[in-house]
Amino acid sequence: MDDVWDIDVWNELNRFFPNNRNESRILVTTRISNVAVSLGSQESYSLDFLNEEKSWNLFCHETFAQESCPYPELEEIGKSIAKSCKGLPLTTVVIGGLLANSNMTREYWESVAENVNAFRNSKDYKQCLQILSLSYNSLPIHLKPCFLYMRVFREDSKVNFSNLTKLWIAEGFLKSIRGKSLEEAAETYLRELIDRSLILSHKFGDDGNIITCGIHDVLRDLCLREYEKEHFIYAPKVQRVIVFSGLEKQKCFICGLETALDMIDLDEVNYASQLTSVASVWACNTCKNMYPSLNKTRLVRVKLVSKIWRSSESREKEILHPTSLRYLEVDRGGLRKNTKFEENYVFLFWKKREAWIGLTIVSTILPVYKNLESLLVEAKDLTLEKITFPTSLKELSLYSCNILWEKMITIGSLLPNLQKLELDRNTFEGHEWNQVEGEFPRLKVLKISHSDLKWWRAENIHFPKLESLILCYMKYLEEIPSIIGDIPTLHSIYVQRCNDSLIDSAKQIVEEQHDNGNENLQLYINKERYQVGSS
Template identity: 50%
Template sequence: MFFPVSSRAINPTEIIISGSCFLSMAVAAYASLLSLTRILESIQSPARLHQLRLDTKQIQCLQAKVKLLLDFLGVYGQRRSQEMEDLARQIADAAEEAEDAVDPHVVDQLRDGSQDESHREAAFSSFCQDIDKVIAKIESITKELMMVKEEWADPQEQKPIALLPLGSSDALSSIDKNSTVVGFDEHLVRVMDELTRDEPDLQIFPIVGMGGIGKTTLARSIFEHPYIVNHFDMRRWLTISQENRVRKIVLDLLNDVKIEDDNKKTLAELGSLLYKKLFGRRYLIVMDDVWNTNVWDDLKLFLPKNENGSRILVTTRLSNVVVSLSSKKPYMMDFLDEDKSWNLLCQETFSQESCPYPELENIGKDIAKGCKGLPLAIVVLGGLLGKSNMTRESWELVAKNLTSVANLEDDDYCLRILSLSYHNLPIHLKPCFLYMGVFREDYRITVSKLAKLWVAEGFLKSIKGKSLEQAAEAYLRDLIDRNLILIRTYGHGRNIETCGIHDLLRDICLRENEKENFMRSPKVQRAYIGSGYDMCFACGRNPTSHKIDLNEVHVASQLTSLVSVSVCNTCRNMYPSLTRVRLVRVRVIVRRRGFSRESYEEILHPTNVRYLKVKSSADWEFAFPSTMALLWNLQVLTFGLKSGLPKAVLPPEIFDMPQLRHLIAPRKSVFLPDRTGSQGSVSMTNLQTLFHITNFRCTEEIIQRMPNLKELKVSYYGGTGSMEWSYYCLYNIARLRKLESLFVGSNGLLSLENLRFPTSLKELRLYGCSIRWEKLKIVGSLLPNLKVLTLSKNTYKGPEWNQVEGEFPRLKVLTIFDCHLVWWRAENVQFPNLESLVLSFMWKLEEMPSVIGDIPTLRSIHLESCNNSVVDSAMQILEEQQSYGNESLQLYVDEKQI
């Protein structure tokens, strides 16, 4: 919650509508202050206090003044005036100056101590002076804002829409956007009828309409409709957009085909594989958002005609594309009429097709009419109104703003309507929304990655009692509720797995980024550096034309070595000296030829980086330098390495990085040193994710340093012998009281009989662990919160599994892959909450227990490459359930629904 600076009572969730656009720099200033807040908290953490020399009172004074500015922007940051613009710019500059002062001070003190006492004293004195200057600047800004806010205190000048606070539920799995396509029923039936006509030739069916009219929504509803799922042997969804990536599209169509060295195969070779895969099968391919025929011209060569009713469904905005693609008459998407517009607005606002507030009905119909029948505009405004306090005054303000843009052309009109929802966002959500403009059009981003990026950028406002990642999920949920971010895919348990943004809303992000000056600073941009990627260090987007030696930059005296970076013309003109170069937060380093000794040092700049991804295509091992701990604020370290190679060896100093939250790597690629018994290591209380660590020793000392670990993936490879296995101390995993997800893998030569688990586990995946089946009942009885269980590659050995009643009371997803199980016995109903059962490559299994069908929550059974007798037993279960009237159970055999 933001607290007002003035004594006048102001609803902290008020949002002001006062014109066509809001002030530039306010969001950038707010984000800069939040970033500085995280920095000041970091250097005062217990793990850092024994390493750093600080004037604690001075830092706390700065914190208090920063909070005052945050409170001010939270209330007044959306004001539209020259005074506010000037203040916001000054605030952003002051916040970045403070970060500029902190970074070299921290790095100097984390060095090896070779500097003499006089140098350290002089450096500390200089740091204190720099902070004093920032404090003085903030005090001056505060005096100015206290003067101008008196001019804004007139209640008549502010016309707020009172918004509801953030929802009480935090789990993204609680979001289930209404799947009903209001007003589209007629479209749905007509298009499905066309696609399933008894006409054997391969046909292209185009859906045409302007952006936001609902083409993709209609196509997705058709694609997922049970009738279509049953009619076609194979379905694939392709998002085409304006970029032509034929090779990637072919690989997407082959995503379930194992291809060795696919990067070495030509497009023709991949196309041949695709042709063979599709031959003889009735397929449906949706090509969404087609802008030209280039992709189709290349792709059609690899699609067999089959003469069995296969179809290509195309969505496009361009009628001329349709003429080139197909002789078939296109299906034109019309605007919604007034009744359907009102029904859709009610559905998005109230989750029903009528208005429960009679006093809002007339003004609501005016708003729906003002959207001119454009579904996307209605949906987005419904998200805005659904967050309001349902007062006539608030709704009238929305209607008034719609009237002001009524005479614009279609595209501009739509963008202006969509902008209303952005303008009415609370300021703490605006950086999150604007950041979506970083991603390319139609990009699917995983929720976990997005949360990590938001946290790393430093612009998240904390929520009391929650981690920053949980705050990120709460803010994402809020943006989804407002229909500004789309759910792309769900994972297990209806958790949102990936999300994205409509291209028109992405246009809003880009436009508002320009106005707000949010993405024009190197502080927020990603930097791509590496051979083959000549991208600008500052903006991460534009091709470069200049090399700037960091020796020219005034902060170079604090760097351990000099590095040349590339800068584009735009950033060179905007930031002549690149004095904020060290404020880059998110960095990707690409080395196609591996890392040399010199390029290892490149990893260390800028030292204040928070999100670092290292990508390499080399075939040899590389080791990070011992000076890695100079990346003192690193929160996310992730690797993009060639499959299985190279292996990355991290230095012991990795345990001296208390800000690290996530360490993520491909399987079998990263080794951590054994730091048992060493002196000086700090507690890594922020560490939440540790993926994939090879031969990791889970000693009591190491586990105690990671008390808040939530996700752990470890793999073990070696010889046999209990003494060798006990060396890894896997039983200590049970000490991780907050662990929720665990993967343990082995090459099968090591037995994990002594493996122990904490009761907090929700997901457990075991691979090649060679445990006897009778031990599974211990797992089932001791893990009351387990929801996902995956057993792979003979994790459990022996031919027989006798289930005991009461095991796995909350399990929702069970996957058994390539295990030598022969007899699976269960007399009573097991897994009382199971929703999905997956059996893959279970060649020896004779049959499934018939009581599986009696599980009331079971929705799907997936069988892949299993014994015919297993398929027969599953068919019997399905038929029995259907005879009882249970139509919800679905059976899939080798991807085809039965």
């Protein structure tokens, strides 16, 4: 049974295939991984992209109707063409079929190798897209915009999932799922698209979460076709790169590209006096094609001020952004600010470069965002007493802040809604962490990386909701508090590049839990799942 889309198909036919023990088998293929899992009496077999050898074998079979190339002068060029298909059998079959009826001369094949993309206009290639479009057409309505949005990335891009999440949120693609944040909903959406083989997962983190993803060139072509057919996005809601520096360059005011630019005039709105003027901005061809109503976009002018680190000087810059904007990134001046307005979701980032945002500005900015949910701060010698974190925070990442462990109570007890805490590069200094009762009542994920911590004393009452503990590059920490294993919600411990004593304590915790009947707790050591009883 080829290309099964729904488990109900098999349920309808199953009664006609009784199990009479005659050792027969039924082979089922599907594009959807959860269908394969539901159907199979045995473990499903996942087909990956073809490697170079298999691509070449398939290419030869389609082009020459044999297992090798009968024309020695064409072999090297043919392998280059087969490689350009990037492991997708459907593309390999299409191009091989086209060349089977071609002029078998070196000159012609060289012209093909130099411009494989020309075949994208062929009738057979369009038939290839038609076959793949079945996967798009079968998508639930909430997944279609997320898939189509992948066209905004260049070919072969490895897209950071964290950034993709913010873009999906900014565009308004995500629906809230009960009990889940928008970021968790985004990961659910992404995994559904991966299960349907429409998006590729490239890299996973220590905790098993997706770090980067991408899309095959042929599927990107499908995105482009459907994107234009449905007139997907009319006005820009995202401004991804705004450079904050004294060295001004001609760049697209939406995406930051420096190529294929044209100057266009757009209305600039002055809300204070209700006056409208015309502003001239640079826009690249990609953005002009992407947003059919770009010429109708109205702009507002914003002044950004950045204070130079350890200096009384400040730097100012005016930028223009669309009135429909939901997401903004400002970079290279110390301040990088990503803002999603409609869902009260704001991201603030500090990056150590040639300039730094001052602490006085931090303490002034944070109280304004009373509904702030996610915050990343990178700053040396951060003084927590000078900062009032919004109690609405659900995610907090701190980098290189050099805070004493005894000050952790400022975070643990004053942020009742915190669900994820990430501490990296000696954010907290010292060798000992003694926890206090009442800290972290809702924390689900705790990650500590590159820390000098040696002794950690905790009770299971300190993390009543903890689900995942991640420890990376902990060279000095001797052990994980054994009581951590008794947290009923804990389902995973990840240790990456830690000392042997810490790893042994993690093994002991998991072994004891399994002995007590808790088989849900899993341990991953350097990304490999630990098998209980193997040590």
